[in-house]
Amino acid sequence: MKRETIAALQAARAARRAVAFATRLDDGAAFILPDPAAGAALNAQATAALRADRSGTHEIEGASWFIEARNPAPRLILVGAVHIAQALAPLAAMTGFAVTLVDPRRAFGNEDRFPGITLNNDWPDAAMLALAPDTRTAVVTLTHDPKLDDPALDEALRSDAFYIGALGSRKTHAARLARLAALGHTPAALARIRGPVGLDIGAVSAPEIALSVIAEIVAVQRGGGLAVRGA
Amino acid sequence: MLMNNAEDMEDILAVAAAWAAAGEQVALATVTESWGSSPRPAGSRMAVTVSGRIAGSVSGGCIEGAVAEAALRSLATGVPERLEYGVTNEMAWEVGLACGGRVKLFVEPLI
Numbered sequence: 001m002k003r004e005t006i007a008a009l010q011a012a013r014a015a016r017r018a019v020a021f022a023t024r025l026d027d028g029a030a031f032i033l034p035d036p037a038a039g040a041a042l043n044a045q046a047t048a049a050l051r052a053d054r055s056g057t058h059e060i061e062g063a064s065w066f067i068e069a070r071n072p073a074p075r076l077i078l079v080g081a082v083h084i085a086q087a088l089a090p091l092a093a094m095t096g097f098a099v100t101l102v103d104p105r106r107a108f109g110n111e112d113r114f115p116g117i118t119l120n121n122d123w124p125d126a127a128m129l130a131l132a133p134d135t136r137t138a139v140v141t142l143t144h145d146p147k148l149d150d151p152a153l154d155e156a157l158r159s160d161a162f163y164i165g166a167l168g169s170r171k172t173h174a175a176r177l178a179r180l181a182a183l184g185h186t187p188a189a190l191a192r193i194r195g196p197v198g199l200d201i202g203a204v205s206a207p208e209i210a211l212s213v214i215a216e217i218v219a220v221q222r223g224g225g226l227a228v229r230g231a
Numbered sequence: 232m233l234m235n236n237a238e239d240m241e242d243i244l245a246v247a248a249a250w251a252a253a254g255e256q257v258a259l260a261t262v263t264e265s266w267g268s269s270p271r272p273a274g275s276r277m278a279v280t281v282s283g284r285i286a287g288s289v290s291g292g293c294i295e296g297a298v299a300e301a302a303l304r305s306l307a308t309g310v311p312e313r314l315e316y317g318v319t320n321e322m323a324w325e326v327g328l329a330c331g332g333r334v335k336l337f338v339e340p341l342i
Binding site: 001002007009010013028054055056057066068069 | 247
């Protein structure tokens, strides 16, 4: 592999551009796809690999090619630059999520408390509209404050986010669901919100709660056995 | 340690490029197919240097030593290689995967 190839792959990743990286296993010849120079068959296999988000080896026109699907990192939008976010943001980044932390309260959402984390100090509804959660985005609200959490959840429910979680006790969550229902969300839509957020591992400390949240997000993302909550 | 996405611990290519930029001679190993209970999926990578640095993994730890050797050999010859490891009782004296999985790899120099 050439160093310039790695640089090109890093540039695609930084720009959140989906590319497939193909290596001919006989001699190491490589393409970053899509690339018209690579031929139709290889480009078609690259498209399929990206759609399935799966890397593997394929026989194409008499040669073995390893095709690596390099989709952009899944995103995690955190609303609330609170103590738990200080554990959750770095853990999520380590797990491979591109983390954006939303909090209009600059006393909480600042570089000093969250070094290296992408911050958005807009009001949550405006931030969510701008961030436009898609099928590769998880959203977790952490503020406990309805005037911050509710607008974020309202927008999250209107999006294709694959995971929506809200921190708060069962009682807090019931009250939250009633407020969101009053905004016109159906029971089926509201059932998308996981509250209390995270797997029930008896978490107490902020890092433990962060672990339970990331574990549940990964379970949903990967279709693990703990993705479906028990009755 | 706080990591941002640019230092994603799965992003072994970034580590390899940084090592090469610092003057190290680097070889790469990539899992191209895995079966059974092999713990690392296709696309998993390991980077090794002539000076003895290792980042990433291509199995649960059982074949990394042999793969690193093959990767460094490809660095010396300049020729990529395809490798395959599995485990059966007959080859128990060879390096293999205790988990019973099977894995194919591609090793190549970083140039």
